[in-house]
Amino acid sequence: MERKEFVERAVRIVRRAAEFNENAKRKGLLALEGDIDADKLARRDIFEYGMRLFVDGTDLETLQKILSNLVAHETDEDAKRLKRMQCEAALGVWAGENTRVLSIKLLGFMKDSEKEDVDSRLFEDEGVWV
Secondary structure: OOHHHHHHHHHHHHHHHHHHHHHHHHHOHHHHHHHOOHHHHHOOOHHHHHHHHHHOOOOHHHHHHHHHHHHHOOOOHHHHHHHHHHHHHHHHHHHOOOHHHHHHHHHOOOOHHHHOOOOOHHHHOOOOOO
């Protein structure tokens, strides 16, 4: 995967996690159900899958096992890092983490050289950039 594509996908993961996290805090758990992307869920997108399980009331241990199994099947290293990001994003929303802290944690999956490509303006409007 090219660096630019990786960075774009990573930024989308952080934004999506921040959106879900804020909605969960403001509107409550059941409000997230309408935000789950059915197309991504059908493709077993780990974040959407995790959010579906979260809304369904899945306990943390079961959620971790299911998402970890989905990540384990990925063979491409960059794709695996993105899936790990999605897994951590879902678990962070489940735990009700502070949105800024969750964003920092997710950006930690990026290499320093990739972080250089992330323009802070991408996050200023969402209030998740540090």
